[in-house]
Amino acid sequence: MxxxxxxxxxxxxxxxxxxxxxxxxxxDQQIKSGxxxxxxxxxxxxxxxxxxxxxxxxxxxSDRGLLRIKxxxxxxxxxxxxxxxxxxxxxxLKLNKSPRATQELFEVRxxxxxxxxxxxxxxxxxxxxxxxxxxxxxxxxSLDDPEGxxxxxxxFHTALASATQxxxxxxxxxxxxxxLKAAMLLSQNVADASRLGLGFHQELLAAxxxxxxxxxxxxxLDHLDNAEQLVKQGASVVSDVGSHQENKEL
Amino acid sequence: MxxxxxxxxxxxxxxxxxxxxxxxxxxDQQIKSGxxxxxxxxxxxxxxxxxxxxxxxxxxxSDRGLLRIKxxxxxxxxxxxxxxxxxxxxxxLKLNKSPRATQELFEVRxxxxxxxxxxxxxxxxxxxxxxxxxxxxxxxxSLDDPEGxxxxxxxFHTALASATQxxxxxxxxxxxxxxLKAAMLLSQNVADASRLGLGFHQELLAAxxxxxxxxxxxxxLDHLDNAEQLVKQGASVVSDVGSHQENKEL
DNA sequence: AGTGGTGTAGTGGTCAGACCAGTTGACCAG
DNA sequence: CTGGTCAACTGGTCTGACCACTACACCACT
Numbered sequence: 001m002x003x004x005x006x007x008x009x010x011x012x013x014x015x016x017x018x019x020x021x022x023x024x025x026x027x028d029q030q031i032k033s034g035x036x037x038x039x040x041x042x043x044x045x046x047x048x049x050x051x052x053x054x055x056x057x058x059x060x061x062s063d064r065g066l067l068r069i070k071x072x073x074x075x076x077x078x079x080x081x082x083x084x085x086x087x088x089x090x091x092x093l094k095l096n097k098s099p100r101a102t103q104e105l106f107e108v109r110x111x112x113x114x115x116x117x118x119x120x121x122x123x124x125x126x127x128x129x130x131x132x133x134x135x136x137x138x139x140x141x142s143l144d145d146p147e148g149x150x151x152x153x154x155x156f157h158t159a160l161a162s163a164t165q166x167x168x169x170x171x172x173x174x175x176x177x178x179x180l181k182a183a184m185l186l187s188q189n190v191a192d193a194s195r196l197g198l199g200f201h202q203e204l205l206a207a208x209x210x211x212x213x214x215x216x217x218x219x220x221l222d223h224l225d226n227a228e229q230l231v232k233q234g235a236s237v238v239s240d241v242g243s244h245q246e247n248k249e250l
Numbered sequence: 251m252x253x254x255x256x257x258x259x260x261x262x263x264x265x266x267x268x269x270x271x272x273x274x275x276x277x278d279q280q281i282k283s284g285x286x287x288x289x290x291x292x293x294x295x296x297x298x299x300x301x302x303x304x305x306x307x308x309x310x311x312s313d314r315g316l317l318r319i320k321x322x323x324x325x326x327x328x329x330x331x332x333x334x335x336x337x338x339x340x341x342x343l344k345l346n347k348s349p350r351a352t353q354e355l356f357e358v359r360x361x362x363x364x365x366x367x368x369x370x371x372x373x374x375x376x377x378x379x380x381x382x383x384x385x386x387x388x389x390x391x392s393l394d395d396p397e398g399x400x401x402x403x404x405x406f407h408t409a410l411a412s413a414t415q416x417x418x419x420x421x422x423x424x425x426x427x428x429x430l431k432a433a434m435l436l437s438q439n440v441a442d443a444s445r446l447g448l449g450f451h452q453e454l455l456a457a458x459x460x461x462x463x464x465x466x467x468x469x470x471l472d473h474l475d476n477a478e479q480l481v482k483q484g485a486s487v488v489s490d491v492g493s494h495q496e497n498k499e500l
Numbered sequence: 501a502g503t504g505g506t507g508t509a510g511t512g513g514t515c516a517g518a519c520c521a522g523t524t525g526a527c528c529a530g
Numbered sequence: 531c532t533g534g535t536c537a538a539c540t541g542g543t544c545t546g547a548c549c550a551c552t553a554c555a556c557c558a559c560t
Contacts, residue, residue: 013542015309027344039511050544052302055512056309059265063310064338066345071512072551085342089421091314092335094277096417104416107369111361119357166354167346171339172422263513289540300515305541321541322522 014049018057026066026077037067037075082171090175102183106228109176110221112169113157117204117220120163121213128163132205135159139198146188149197150181156201163208184227186234193230200226264299268307276316276327287317287325332417336424343429352433356478359426360471362419363407367454367470370413371463378413382455385409389448396438399447400431406451413458434477436484443480450476 012020025031037043040058044051058075061067065084068076093101120128135156142148154177161169187193200223207215262270275281287293290308294301308325311317315334318326343351370378385406392398404427411419437443450473457465 015542027341041511052543052545056306058512059306059309060313063313064341066341069512070552072510073553074511080342080345082342085339088314088338089335091277091316092330092332092421095316095330098417100416104418107365107414107416108362108418108422111365112358115357115361164357166350166357167348168354168358171342172358265513291540302514302516308541319541320523322539323524324540 014053015056018047018049018053019060022057022061023066031077033077033079035077037077039074085171086174090178093175093179102231105176105180106224110224112172113224114217114221116160116164116169117216118213119166120160121208121211121216123165124163124208128159129209131159132156132163132208136201136205139201143194143198146185149188149194150184153184153197154181183231187227187230189234190230196226264303265306268297268299268303269310272307272311273316281327283327283329285327287327289324332421335421340425340428343425352481355426355430356474360474362422363474364467364471366410366414366419367466368463369416370410371458371461371466373415374413374458378409379459381409382406382413386451386455389451393444393448396435399438399444400434403434403447404431433481437477437480439484440480446476
């Protein structure tokens with residue numbers, strides 16, 4: 001039987017109140033990026049709390065990426081790095097790994113990266129195209145080096161995200177690729193996986209260069225479908241070799 | 251001239267080391283969810299640091315959603331709530347509002363929600379469909395109540411994300427809708443916006459019920475394109491009325 | 501004037517010890 | 531078995547202290 005009254009007031013701790021207050025000031029731009037916060041001692045005094053409380057509040061905001069603590073110097077408001085936003089997301093994914101995790105990741109990756117290819121084909125700068133070209137070359141040179149190939153592969157998709165000229169795509173992509181890196185390495189166990197992947201990337205780049213956005217999306221979707229299969233095959237190869245367990249999924 | 255040597259070692263603080271260590275234990279499941287951590291005093295002693303350090307480490311992990319602190323009782327490992335992952339993302343979006351923010355949000359929302367509609371049409375349970383139906387009804391009853399309508403609208407899209415049976419979609423959608431709520435309210439300033447939106451949702455639900463995944467995607471994409479225009483028009487109405495500024499975009 | 505050393509005040513990092521309020525669980529009286 | 535009591539423990543907060551480091555003003559030398 002479910003508990004009645006599982007309410008719990010637990011009125012906010014002091015450090016929580018201080019953290020919220022400071023965060024509000026930062027979000028509302030009342031303290032601008034780069035500005036220095038009053039020292040912990042002064043903050044404590046002016047807020048009527050102990051330095052302990054102020055420190056714990058600052059710790060939290062620092063961990064959220066809003067503050068930068070420079071020992072011996074002071075605490076400063078900081079522009080939040082995108083990485084901070086992705087990191088928490090990534091942590092969540094790490095903790096909630098399910099058997100379906102890889103499939104779920106591909107299901108969200110598909111539309112996101114498809115759109116990325118579409119937009120990048122319309123908006124990529126010369127610099128973007130150059131960068132993408134270099135990364136394809138790097139993949140070509142790393143056909144026999146699984147780690148190097150995977151790194152270049154990830155870098156290619158990241159560069160493509162940047163080429164959309166929309167800052168949200170790199171943000172969304174990062175935790176996804178981070179979670180899939182291990183799986184991507186596995187897929188290198190399948191024969192010709194690298195060569196096949198390279199082909200897709202070359203086609204994608206070609207479509208992108210000729211500004212064929214629908215074509216770019218199409219190639220990307222095919223690539224991802226293929227990659228998903230390879231990952232599953234690669235995983236099954238490992239599990240066959242490693243433990244002789246059956247894998248009825250395939 | 252760029253700085254040479256802008257390296258900075260800033261070797262990790264003690265509380266950082268402790269936090270990393272504890273987080274590793276949690277991620278590796280060496281301390282399982284629900285388990286109780288040793289008391290701060292015991293942890294401090296066994297790690298050879300002061301209680302201050304342990305507390306600050308625990309604060310950080312608690313803020314990341316890994317720990318739940320029950321005063322007078324102890325500190326426990328906790329399953330991270332999805333909301334924690336979205337919150338940091340949301341904070342980032344709040345801090346990096348750009349003039350293009352709304353457009354960027356729609357650019358990522360389009361493929362994600364399109365895929366959501368597609369998958370939901372294939373996988374929605376009876377319960378999902380019922381819930382979606384109720385929300386459409388609620389929208390219909392709230393045609394003259396902008397706030398109520400927007401709430402029902404958001405709830406519909408959230409329910410749709412759940413109906414994909416892929417936990418990542420609700421996760422991705424939340425920060426997006428949170429950021430767009432204000433903009434959605436603005437769009438209610440445009441005549442017949444609600445009635446138009448309701449129509450799309452009804453069509454979408456119909457496609458979903460007959461299992462027409464491609465149709466559902468199509469309706470969703472049309473709906474979002476329409477919504478984006480309405481948001482822009484709504485914003486311009488406000489700025490016209492509010493400050494008589496020109497809006498050359500339209 | 502420019503250089504480099506030097507000292508001092510201020511900052512965050514860490515520590516130790518204390519008290520409070522709340523929870524827990526064992527114990528006991530009814 | 532119930533309800534109350536009490537001691538032990540937990541996290542929350544406070545205080546005051548010391549450390550290492552930074553910044554900055556000052557000064558002595560060139």
